[in-house]
Amino acid sequence: MTAIKTLRTLAVVLAVATLGACAQKGVIVLMPDDDGTVGRAVVTNQGGSVVLDQAREATELTTASAAPQAPKVLDEGSVDKDFKDALAALPVKPYSFVLHFKSGTTALTDESRKRLPEILATVERWVLPDVAVVGHSDRSGSSKWNYTLSLRRAQRVRDLIVEIGVPPDFIEVTSHGENNPVVPTADGVAEPRNRRVEVTVR
């Protein structure tokens, strides 16, 4: 008898616990970026869709078929309550150096050359550094030539930072050619700001 009673009690407890779990809501919060700007997120399910475009604006979700709830702005305390741990584990924002070259060559400008020691210093103080050296070009000339020149420039930068002490194992060299501009332009346009090598420590 006692065993059956215990089982019944357990069943009731489990049912209540399950109901409790179902009643819990999903939460999606838009946060300002590190530079303070606020992006935009669209939350969609079978019931409808809502737009978040203000700092700490949030929507709650109950099921896949019930529309996301009307957005409201949360205070910092309630964001912290749910997300303190997740936010504490967020890795440090990657840090980038933009280097420029003498026109048509793989020689760094004097100004960019002076920045190389800063790259080493950043790698040295970074915990678990990965270093991406990525060549970029503008859209004047053929895309194949732009890819090749920007890759050669990236390889040159790799050699220079290895020379001053950045461990080669940490470095990945690639080229994005014309396809990752700072300033988007039409094809064939010369844009010196897009001709660069970006060294990112992450």
Place this chain on the structure above:
Amino acid sequence: MPHPAPFRRPAAVLALAAGLAVTQVPWSSPAAASDGTVKSVSGTAHILRGAERIPAQAGMPVQASDLIETGADGKLGITFKDNTRMSFGPNSRFALEEYAFDPKEQNLSLTGKIAYGTMSFVSGQIGKLAPDKVKLDTPMGSIGLRGTKILVKVPKGS
């Protein structure tokens, strides 16, 4: 030339301490070649890859199709090669479904699904170059992002 302490990769150091050949460590290849790297971990956290359930350690690579799981005391953070960052609080489960960052071939995508738990997400260059290719799913709805930082909580059992 000896390097200062922060240069050392814990994975390799731990492998040596455990008497393992470094080549046996699944993440002994340079992390720079992988899609992402575990940058922070505390408590219990695992990467599920195929049939393997690998205890997560800082420095481990993360790749498309991996599942990330944290225990009751677990936290974990990842930085991807396009600078996207994501992190998870305790009792979380996330599937990295697709990851591609190859601007030269204009091959860009990042999709994943959080089954339960808490996560923070900061979009990177994929979000800048191809915002429509970044998607986070939950069991109750999906999130489209325009270059931004977002927090997601999904209760277990939903």
